[in-house]
Amino acid sequence: MGWIGDTVDSIKSIQIRQLLTQGVSLGMIVTSALIIWKALMCITGSESPVVVVLSESMEPGFKRGDILFLHMSKEPIRAGEIVVFNVDGREIPIVHRVIKVHERQDTGEVDVLTKGDNNPGDDRLLYAQGQHWLQRHHIMGRAVGFLPYVGWVTIIITEKPIIKYILIGALGLLVITSKD
Numbered sequence: 001m002g003w004i005g006d007t008v009d010s011i012k013s014i015q016i017r018q019l020l021t022q023g024v025s026l027g028m029i030v031t032s033a034l035i036i037w038k039a040l041m042c043i044t045g046s047e048s049p050v051v052v053v054l055s056e057s058m059e060p061g062f063k064r065g066d067i068l069f070l071h072m073s074k075e076p077i078r079a080g081e082i083v084v085f086n087v088d089g090r091e092i093p094i095v096h097r098v099i100k101v102h103e104r105q106d107t108g109e110v111d112v113l114t115k116g117d118n119n120p121g122d123d124r125l126l127y128a129q130g131q132h133w134l135q136r137h138h139i140m141g142r143a144v145g146f147l148p149y150v151g152w153v154t155i156i157i158t159e160k161p162i163i164k165y166i167l168i169g170a171l172g173l174l175v176i177t178s179k180d
Contacts, residue, residue: 022175045072046141051084052151053095057116058082062143065152068095070141076110077101077136082143083114088128093140096123102133111135 040049053066061082062068070084077083079101084093096114099122103110111133114123124132157164 019176026175044070044141046070048084048093048140051093051095051140052154054092054155055116057118058095058097059118061117062095062146063148065149065155067147067151068143069145071144072139072141076103077112077139077142079112083112084140084143085114085134085138086140087126087138088131090126094123094126095143109136112139 037049041047043049049070051068051070053062053064053068056064068082068084077098079098081098082095083098084095086093094114096116096119098112099115100113101110102112113133115121116123127134157167
């Protein structure tokens, strides 16, 4: 009966080792994704190098679900550029076109006014109360490229949380049951 006990212990040891290996693999994947994201932040100079267009305000140029790639350089922002900006008091960044630029004579800093291509008026109603221009610290980056429709995955997961939980459960099950 001693060899059966040794065999059971050996099987348990192998199962624990497999679980630890899978856990380390999952940790490496998550860590790699974070490192890549931070590297992109450094390379692009943008706090968020990739964003998803969430509304129809920039149609026909960008549609809901498009992914934009951002870059932020020291060069002044000019009219016609598409920027992604944060407004004080709002969590979700906005993707719109710069329609006016105002250079301050005293500091040389540039303030901008934005508008969605599909919107009838400028964005002053979207800005914080009493704010008429965006300053550089509001702008996360300039759009330098895009992938059409790829961001729909993010939109669906955000708008339908049950799908997010199903995907997380399926990925977790895949990690647990995979034999490496």
